[in-house]
Amino acid sequence: MKKNLISPIVLILVVVVAAYLVIGQTSYPPLTGPISVVDALGRTVQVELPVDRVIITGKSAFPITSVAYMFSSARSVLYGLDQRTASVPLFRAVDPSIDAKTVSSDLGAGSDAPNVEELAKLNPDLVIFKTVVKLQVAESLESLGISVVYVDLENIDSYLRDVRLMGKLFGEEPRANKIAGYYEEKYRYVLSKTSSLPLSNRPRTLFLFYSVKGGTISFNAPGSRWLQTMMIEVAGGYPLSKELGGGGWNTVSFEQIAQWNPEIIFIVTYSDNPSPASVKENILHDPLWRDVAAVKEGRVYAVPDDSHLIAIGSWDTPNSRWILGQLWMAKKIQPTIFTELDLTAEVRQFYREMYGLDEVGAGEIMQQITGDL
Structure with missing residues (x-):
């Protein structure tokens, strides 16, 4: 008799827990609408989510692309890539349709002053630059209604910060926290064994x-x-x-x-x-x-x-x-x-x-x- 009485209780608990998890999933910030972020230059930038067209270009753009492709949504929103970036085996493995995202026009890949006119022609929602790109480029794009965010990615602190920032931009904050957690765990593991070395x-x-x-x-x-x-x-x-x-x-x-x-x-x-x-x-x-x-x-x-x-x-x-x-x-x-x-x-x-x-x-x-x- 006891065995038969336990089963309904377990069933009720399962239903309650499942309902709680579903409710918990809806507690994340909405993935649509305007958000305000502070970029690596300390600029407050307004970005409308979801972003459907994202360009990463300019000098030292490849580190940003390597982070972006850790987010699943990047496969559908990234474009305007240069041929060199699109040839990276890792990126090709993650994004089999990467060739369709490349452009032949001169966006200024590798330059600290990317071509504003060519970028604007591609009508992006968001452009992401490394901090080495000139601020005047961002200002020109923003005057056209295009959001621009700068990231740095040059040390552990800025890396963790910028990963979380990109998670907000791609509407994947839980994923960003997981990525940042991985980097921090591995970094702290090494440091814990070496920090006291004379x-x-x-x-x-x-x-x-x-x-x-x-x-x-x-x-x-x-x-x-x-x-x-x-x-x-x-x-x-x-x-x-x-x-x-x-x-x-x-x-x-x-x-x-x-x-x-x-x-x-x-x-x-x-x-x-x-x-x-x-x-x-x-x-x-x-x-x-x-x-x-x-x-x-x-x-x-x-x-x-x-x-x-x-x-x-x-x-x-x-x-x-x-x-x-x-x-x-x-x-x-x-x-x-x-x-x-x-x-x-x-x-x-x-x-x-x-x-x-x-x-x-x-x-x-x-x-x-x-x-x-």
Whole structure:
């Protein structure tokens, strides 16, 4: 008899809980109507939701696109992409119809002053720029009734803030909170193991961008305020680039490198010709470098990259995969502290959870990765 009496009670509880969950789902802010947001420049911007036509362009637009594609609605509202962005394997896996979103007109992709006239012709609801794009461009577009929002994405705090901002713009705030939570969890995991390390336990680490721009070979190190410098410090190293000024790239001579005598060197080229791996091999076998500690110990590493297009897929830049670069650096700089960190599993989880790829899709992107994963 007791067994028969329990079943109706359980049934009532299930119905009540289900009804509560349905009501709870409706408690989210409405996804239609005007909203007011504060962008990375501190500007208050009015945006009408839902946004149906969104353009991301201008200088350093690729990090923004990499974040946008973590939101499912981006697949239907993004357009005006340049051909280079549309060729990224990860974006193509997430958005099979990406070719239809590209434009041949000159919107000023890569410029700090995108073409206002060409942008306006495409009649967007919203344009998203990186903070390096000139404010006059936004003002001109806004005078035409087009909303413009700036994002930064240059450090952990601005990354979390801007992910949540984009979640509001795409009408997916719960998703934005999940994305931000993932980044914060992984970042705090690394920091929790390295924050108390004394200077004596932090290997001298040098991040180098090998450039052949204009036919001139140069080695460049990031400034003290750049993401790469922060990543090395969080990963448990002493970033030699802390000794350089500000942001931007600083050309460094071999004499300076030899004086620093780094114990670890990370190499990027943002190119396949030459690739980071080939530059790494040249350094390891060049007699000029043989007395550098990192070369002696074989601790020269090519930074992983999953798209091989300028800096779009390199894991040190402020695109969505920088968090993978953070985990990777931690494993390379402090291997004994991060023995339990399974990078392959972390990377696979990232592509699945952040971009919604299935096991096969995640595996295909992983096969694209170059560098010393």
